[in-house]
Amino acid sequence: MKKCIPVLLMLTILICGYSKQAQESTSEPVSDTFFAMDTTMDFRIYGDKSLLQDAQNVITDLEKKVSVTDSDSEIYKINENGSGILSGEADTLMKNALEMCRRTNGALDISIYPIVKAWGFTTGSYQVPDEETIQTLLTKVDYTQIQYDEASGNERYFEQDGHTYWHIMDPATGHPAKGGLLSVTVAGDKGGICDALSTSLFVMGLDKAYDLWAKSDDFEAVFVATDGTVYITDGLKDIFSLAQGYEDTSVKILTR
Structure with missing residues (x-):
């Protein structure tokens, strides 16, 4: 049975509209205050006043994606439906948040x-709340039950006549890719390159992907292969770890 885990993204956002050139153009800061994400935010910027807007x-756009109370937000829809797709900054935020959950052991x-x-902080x-309510709700709190996939064929798919078809297409066949992989995650310095590589x-x-990585x-x-085996490239061996609950997963290291 699929377990739905409501998600609350706690955000710390630093937006800097500061540059050396702007600082040199004026010694007086431009300030503004506005309310977003249930928080009063104060900004002080040296330079162009338009940076405040x-x-x-940026904050308003992100709030529209991750608000737990806005029925149009991506997080709200995931909480309601049990699954969904996050885009752009919301996707990055979720990935980073889950990593911090793991690093801090919950x-x-x-x-x-x-x-x-239940404590009323959202309303x-x-x-x-009484202790019985708290203990009941605690059974719904478990970040390890949140499944997050990148570059997965299962991000968008449909089933027809007993077959599953996903959105990542093979340009050579015009059909969904069938390379024996469930997902690919790429780490590198350039986000755009990593995004393109994960799909490619x-x-x-796995075999051709290994050849490209090796050179x-x-x-x-x-x-992640269709049989559940996880393959990691050599450069990640010292920092890669399996999430709680997946300790028995087979992991193999690819070397050049």
């Missing part, structure tokens, strides 16, 4: 929303 736009748990809501109707390697399949020096990768 740019900062507000001291940060982004699935804590049911508890926060302003503050109350101390998925289409190639490259600008990325590392994690491959």
Whole structure:
């Protein structure tokens, strides 16, 4: 049975509209205050006043994606449906948040929303919930039950006549890629390159993807095969670890 874990993304955002040139153009800061993400935000910027509006736009756009109360937000829809797709900054935020959950061994748990809501912090109707309510809601708090996939054929798919068809297409066949992989995650310095590589390697399949990696020096990768085996490239061996609950998964290291 699929378990739905409501998600609350706790954000710390630093938006800097500062540059040396701007600082030199004026010694007086431009300030503004606005309310977003249930928080009063104060900004002080040296330079072009329009940067204040740019900062507000960035925060407003992100809030529209990750709000747990806005029915149009991506996070809200995932909480309601049990699954979904995150885009752009929301996707990056989710990935980073889950990584911090793992690094802190659950001291940060982004699935804590049911508890926060019970205390009234999401509505302003503050109350101390009874212990029975808290213990019941705690059964819904477990970040390890959140499944996050990158470059996966299962991000967008449909089933027809007993077959599953996903959105990553093989340009050589015009059909969904069948390279024997479930997902590919690429690590590197350039996000755009990594994004393109994750799709390309998925289409190639493990053998050809390995060949490309072996003659490259600008990325590392994690491959999940259809049999559940995880393959990691040599550059990730010292920092890669399996999430809690997946300790028995077979992991193989690819070397040049």
